[in-house]
Amino acid sequence: MFGNGDEPPSNRSANAHIQDVVDAGRRKVLAGGAALGALAFLGGLPAMAGTAEPASVGAGLPFQRRSRLPFGAVSVTRADTVTVPAGYTAKAFIAWGTPICGSYPAYLEDASNSAHDQAQQTGMHHDGMHFFPIDAKFKGRKSDHGMLALNHEYIDAPLLHRNGPTVVNGKRVDADEVRKEINAHGVSIVEIRRNVRGDWAVLPSARNRRITGATPMRIEGPARGHDLMKTRYSPSGTSARGTLNNCANGHTPWGTYLTCEENWAGYFSSRDAELPRHLQRYGVRSTSRYGWETVQGDEFQRFDATQTAEDARADYRNEPNTFGWIVEIDPFDPDATPVKHTALGRFAHEGLVFAPVKPGWPVVCYSGDDSQNEYIYKYVSRDKYRPQRSDGSLLDEGTLYVARFNPDGSGNWLALDIDDAGFQQACATAGVDFVDQGDVMVNTRIAADVVGATKMDRPEWGAVHPDTGEVYFTLTNNSARQDADAANPRAPNLYGHIIRWREAGRNHAGTRFNWDLYLLAGPEGDSRDPRGKPLNDENILASPDGLWFDAEGRLWIQTDMSGSQLSSGPFGNNQMLVSDPRTGETKRFLVGPQGAEVTGITATPDFRTLFVNIQHPGEGSSATEYTSTWPDGPGRRPRSATVIISRDDGGRVL
Numbered sequence: 001m002f003g004n005g006d007e008p009p010s011n012r013s014a015n016a017h018i019q020d021v022v023d024a025g026r027r028k029v030l031a032g033g034a035a036l037g038a039l040a041f042l043g044g045l046p047a048m049a050g051t052a053e054p055a056s057v058g059a060g061l062p063f064q065r066r067s068r069l070p071f072g073a074v075s076v077t078r079a080d081t082v083t084v085p086a087g088y089t090a091k092a093f094i095a096w097g098t099p100i101c102g103s104y105p106a107y108l109e110d111a112s113n114s115a116h117d118q119a120q121q122t123g124m125h126h127d128g129m130h131f132f133p134i135d136a137k138f139k140g141r142k143s144d145h146g147m148l149a150l151n152h153e154y155i156d157a158p159l160l161h162r163n164g165p166t167v168v169n170g171k172r173v174d175a176d177e178v179r180k181e182i183n184a185h186g187v188s189i190v191e192i193r194r195n196v197r198g199d200w201a202v203l204p205s206a207r208n209r210r211i212t213g214a215t216p217m218r219i220e221g222p223a224r225g226h227d228l229m230k231t232r233y234s235p236s237g238t239s240a241r242g243t244l245n246n247c248a249n250g251h252t253p254w255g256t257y258l259t260c261e262e263n264w265a266g267y268f269s270s271r272d273a274e275l276p277r278h279l280q281r282y283g284v285r286s287t288s289r290y291g292w293e294t295v296q297g298d299e300f301q302r303f304d305a306t307q308t309a310e311d312a313r314a315d316y317r318n319e320p321n322t323f324g325w326i327v328e329i330d331p332f333d334p335d336a337t338p339v340k341h342t343a344l345g346r347f348a349h350e351g352l353v354f355a356p357v358k359p360g361w362p363v364v365c366y367s368g369d370d371s372q373n374e375y376i377y378k379y380v381s382r383d384k385y386r387p388q389r390s391d392g393s394l395l396d397e398g399t400l401y402v403a404r405f406n407p408d409g410s411g412n413w414l415a416l417d418i419d420d421a422g423f424q425q426a427c428a429t430a431g432v433d434f435v436d437q438g439d440v441m442v443n444t445r446i447a448a449d450v451v452g453a454t455k456m457d458r459p460e461w462g463a464v465h466p467d468t469g470e471v472y473f474t475l476t477n478n479s480a481r482q483d484a485d486a487a488n489p490r491a492p493n494l495y496g497h498i499i500r501w502r503e504a505g506r507n508h509a510g511t512r513f514n515w516d517l518y519l520l521a522g523p524e525g526d527s528r529d530p531r532g533k534p535l536n537d538e539n540i541l542a543s544p545d546g547l548w549f550d551a552e553g554r555l556w557i558q559t560d561m562s563g564s565q566l567s568s569g570p571f572g573n574n575q576m577l578v579s580d581p582r583t584g585e586t587k588r589f590l591v592g593p594q595g596a597e598v599t600g601i602t603a604t605p606d607f608r609t610l611f612v613n614i615q616h617p618g619e620g621s622s623a624t625e626y627t628s629t630w631p632d633g634p635g636r637r638p639r640s641a642t643v644i645i646s647r648d649d650g651g652r653v654l
């Protein structure tokens with residue numbers, strides 16, 4: 001049924017789909033461009049037929065009928081455990097507080113470990129992660145020994161401390177408590193090995209490392225040394241302390257780990273009556289999430305961005321400008337200083353995903369800004385990729401683009417480059433000035449506003465198909481959307497969707513693309529699977545977030561529902577599904593424990609081990625009342641943890 005390069009034959013059902021959505025009560029939503037978006041979703045794409053690359057999205061491989069998901073779908077459930085299909089086992093691994101380095105301080109059940117202990121134990125709230133084979137630097141693919149690098153996104157203070165956080169008159173009073181919170185953020189890097197029985201263990205390795213919210217880092221790229229980066233800690237604007245709210249992740253073609261600073265603005269406060277644009281546009285407010293700045297001492301007062309001195313080099317007005325970046329970490333060198341790459345833009349970075357690299361071509365990577373009505377970005381390096389010779393400097397000189405999704409299924413990458421004539425024109429029209437490229441990068445969101453990027457429904461993870469190069473992104477939900485558009489066709493968008501695109505001419509470094517919608521999440525009556533059918537018992541989901549392609553081109557989708565969607569919706573606990581773009585088949589593979597988000601996924605090259613993270617089980621627990629007791633069992637404090645998934649027969653996971 002599918003010819004070479006043809007779209008899946010779903011256009012005949014296009015009208016029906018639109019009608020269904022109209023029938024569901026969103027006639028308004030589908031007016032104008034949004035209707036075209038729905039067409040694009042079905043792959044009929046009459047609008048795309050006239051472009052230079054007719055009907056190219058989703059057409060990269062011959063369509064197949066053979067199922068590549070040979071497992072029984074897991075049912076929706078609210079069980080307080082990790083549920084996987086029959087024939088598979090899931091085991092918790094390196095839960096929060098696991099000793100991994102230094103003096104390997106044991107995890108204390110009553111959460112009485114000190115800040116110093118925490119800096120030698122895995123952090124809280126595991127998020128994105130990547131498995132580096134131990135011989136990765138030499139292009140090796142060893143599957144039973146490697147470095148696992150993982151993010152710790154944020155903390156639940158009631159669970160982090162023995163009796164929850166100590167607050168007196170609205171202020172934090174216990175410095176060690178706050179220091180423990182800072183140390184529970186960041187990244188863990190652990191050397192791990194699989195024995196002949198298939199069991200994994202952490203090795204007592206000198207390479208194991210904790211990177212925290214206080215670890216010294218170097219600033220590179222256009223904002224290095226910029227006036228907006230100068231602080232009392234770094235009057236030269238070339239270094240910074242720590243990485244925070246580390247979400248999703250990335251890994252480079254040269255074997256390093258990337259951690260991404262997402263919702264960092266809430267860690268700061270400013271009491272200034274009027275905030276500069278680089279704080280205002282990013283949501284810095286007069287109070288912070290955890291109140292760290294209320295403790296005496298430079299290590300805490302840096303979270304207060306109020307202007308208190310004559311000169312930026314004598315206070316911390318610019319400290320928030322040292323966050324919102326992609327941070328590169330060498331997982332094999334525990335002494336290497338992490339690098340904040342400012343050419344990749346400053347926003348609520350969810351992750352960073354690379355297009356397949358080609359020697360002699362620029363490196364291209366994509367990143368979403370996960371906030372309501374924010375944007376999707378792409379970076380193209382100036383210099384060319386050279387195997388075995390390229391390094392992180394490729395991420396310091398290049399062009400950052402932002403996406404515009406047109407209603408006809410085409411798209412444009414708009415340069416945020418002070419030397420670009422189009423950008424200069426847009427700035428002049430908008431009456432917005434930037435003094436240099438460092439200023440553009442510190443104010444990435446404003447630059448993207450100026451060029452007319454498309455406001456998206458909270459871009460979360462991206463994933464690039466290993467064979468076709470098509471880029472998929474989750475748009476998790478957007479309760480604030482008031483006007484639907486083609487690429488974000490529901491207003492409000494309660495359930496989220498997955499968008500995908502193909503670069504024109506398959507040139508990832510180019511400036512045009514074609515897009516469609518892969519999946520609309522939601523209950524049976526308000527959803528569409530990749531084949532244009534409603535989702536069903538095997539695959540209803542909401543709030544897609546984590547996204548990853550295995551080496552064979554199956555798309556793994558993780559969810560992050562919260563609030564009433566999680567507690568009383570038809571979706572059960574958060575889950576992970578697998579979807580095959582070749583067939584459109586989509587099945588639930590895993591359901592997480594109570595209150596948890598399922599996020600973070602990586603595998604060994606032999607695909608006999610799949611690593612998945614379970615974040616914030618028992619969310620909403622107090623220091624004494626737990627809404628989940630995963631993974632340790634009844635009466636025990638819930639802990640975020642990695643889950644190791646394997647097949648009982650020892651074979652490939654899929």
Ligand code: FEO
Binds near residue numbers: 153248350
């Ligand atoms: Fe940290 Fe957007 O998820």
Ligand code: CA
Binds near residue numbers: 247350460545599
């Ligand atoms: Ca996420």
Ligand code: CA
Binds near residue numbers: 460545560
């Ligand atoms: Ca999320």
